[in-house]
Amino acid sequence: xxxxxxxxxxxxxxxxxxxxxxxxxxxxxxxxxxxxxxxxxxxxxxxxxxxxxxxxxxxxxxxxxxxxxxxxxxxxxxxxxxxxxxxxxxxxxxxxxxxxxxxxxxxx
Numbered sequence: 001x002x003x004x005x006x007x008x009x010x011x012x013x014x015x016x017x018x019x020x021x022x023x024x025x026x027x028x029x030x031x032x033x034x035x036x037x038x039x040x041x042x043x044x045x046x047x048x049x050x051x052x053x054x055x056x057x058x059x060x061x062x063x064x065x066x067x068x069x070x071x072x073x074x075x076x077x078x079x080x081x082x083x084x085x086x087x088x089x090x091x092x093x094x095x096x097x098x099x100x101x102x103x104x105x106x107x108x
Contacts, residue, residue: 039100
């Protein structure tokens with residue numbers, strides 16, 4: 001996961017080139033709200049930890065392995081996100097495979 005440097009919003013402000021670089025990176029699709037999660041084998045739930053998860057976040061999951069594409073009943077309860085964010089619980093069917101890997105995108 002990429003980490004973009006946070007810019008200062010109070011004096012002394014960051015140089016203009018830093019702001020321009022950040023905007024160009026965002027325009028090029030370089031965001032830090034993407035990641036990868038592997039579902040727990042033979043379990044009905046998996047906890048996903050990511051500092052970008054907040055109340056109101058939407059999570060888009062894309063299977064990247066053949067076994068992940070066979071997972072049924074994959075969902076998450078927005079109420080499983082703590083008030084301070086950072087985690088959510090993915091609920092899914094129990095599958096006896098170790099490579100249940102998904103890429104994800106968090107949208108605020």
